[in-house]
Amino acid sequence: MDEPLRPAPTDVEVAWSDLGGSGSPGLRLDAADVLTVELPFRRPVRTAAGTHMQRPLVLVRLEVTADGSEGPVELVGWGECAALTDTTYDSEDAGTAAQALVGSLVPALLERSGAGGGLPGPSAVTEPGSTRSEWPLATAALEMAVADAHLRASGRSFAGLLGVDAGSVPVGAVVGLEEDDDDLVGRVAALVDAGYGRVKLKIGPGRDVGPVGAVRRRFPGLVLMADANGAYTPAELDHLVSLDRFGLACLEQPFGRTDLATHAELARRSSTPVCLDETVGSPADVRRAIGLGACGVVCVKPSRLGGVAAALEVHRDAAAAGIPLWIGGMYESGYARSVNAVLAALPGFSLPGDLAPASVALGEDLVPDPVLEGRPLRVPLHRGPGMGPAPDGPTVDRLSRSVTRLAP
Secondary structure (H helix, E strand, O other): OOOOOOOOHHHHHHHHHHHOOOOOOOEEEEEEEEEEHHHOOOOOOOEOEEEEEEEEEEEEEEEEEEEEEEEEEEEEEEEEEEOEEEOOOOOOHHHHHHHHHHHHHHHHHHHHHHHHOOOOOOOOHHHHOOOOOOOOOHHHHHHHHHHHHHHHHHEEEEEHHHOOOEEEEEEEEOOOOOHHHHHHHHHEEEEEOOOOOOEEEOOOOOOOOHHHHHHHHHHHEEEEEEEEEOOOHHHHHHHHHHHHHHOOOEEEOOOOOHHHHHHHHHHHHHHEEEEEEEOOOOOOHHHHHOOOOOOOOOOOOOOHHHOHHHHHHHHHHHHOOOOOEEEEOOOOOOOHHHHHHHHHEEEEEEEEEEEEEEEEEOOOOOOOOOOOOOOOOOOEEOOOOOOOOOEEEEEEEEHHEEEEEEEE
8 A cells, every 4th residue: 555645744853854955064074983881770670671781882973074154163973872782772772873883874974075075964864775774773863973964064953943932941860660669769860859740650561550659649640641551462452541540641661572463452442542652663663554544653772763864753643643642761861862952952853852961870970060040940952053062072082982983
C-alpha cells in the first residue's frame, strides 16, 4: 500500500534546511576532533535492560574559519553523540559511533568541504542517501556540530532559527529502578520538593504495580509516567492494563521494539496512553506506528532518530495525526540537553520532557547548570549563538579518554 500524502514541510523544517545555505557566511573546515569523554553517574542507573556506572560521551569538535567583516574568525562547532556504553538500548554503542565518525562520517565531511569550497549546512549530513539510517546516533552528532558552527558564525541561536518565542519549558525528572518502595518514594519526594512537576519511573516485571502505587498514594496529583524499556511480553498484557488505576500520563515502551501488534492491542484495551521510544528509530517508524494505532504518545529522542532534521519530520507528521509528543533523555550533557529543550518548546510537545539539569544524574558536566525557575520547574532556553552553551574546552580535554584528529 502506498504511503498516504504527507503534509508539506513546516516553517521550522524550512529554516533548518536553509541553515548553511547561500545566505550564510562562508566557512572553511580546518580540522575535526572526535573525542570520547567519560562522565560519572552520581549513582548507578538501573533499568530493565541493565545497569550503567559511567556515561561515555562521544563528541565532535569542528575547527572552522569564518570570513568576518574585519578578517578571518576562528570558531568551534560542537556535536554530542548519545550512544551509551553498550548495545542494550541501541545497535550503536559509544565505541561503534566513534568508529563511524572517524572512519567514515568526518572524512566524508572534510572531503565535501574541500571540494565544495566550504562547510556545507547540516542538511548535507542527513540528506537522502546519507548514513542516517546506518549510524543515526553518530550522524546526529555530526549534524549538530555542523549546525553549531554555522549558528555561531552567524551569531544566531537554535531557538532563534526555529522562531521559538518561549523563554523556558517545563522540566521532568527520571528515577531508575529501586529495590525498596520507601527508597523510591523518598527519591520522588526529593524531586517534588525541588519543584519537579513530572516524574518518570523505570519499571520492570515484579517492580511495577507496587512501586507505582506507592508513589501515586504519596503524590496523587503528580504527573507520573512509567518506562518499561521493552521488558514485558505479550503474556503480561492484562497485568499492564491493571496500571490504569494509577492515572499515568503514559506507559512508555512496554514491549519489544519490533512488537507493534502487542503495543496496538494494549493501546486498544488500556486507558493509559501507550508511548513508544525504542520502537521509533526513524520518522518512517513513527508513521508506521501511528498508522497501526500502536501509540497515543511519541517520545522524541532526536539523536536516536538521526538528528534534528528527523525530529522535525516526526514533529510534522505527529501534529498532522493529532499525536502529542515529548522529549526523552539519554543522560546527555547539559550541552545536548539544551538543544533538546529548544525542540520541546515547539507546538505539540505537550508533556514535560526529560530536561532536568545533567547534574541530577551526572557527577560532572561539560557546561554550567541552567538556573531553573518557577514551580513546577522550567528550564530557560539558550539564546546565545550556537545550538547550546559551548562545552568548556579545558573540561573536555581533562575528561577525554581518547582523541582522534582529522584534517584535510
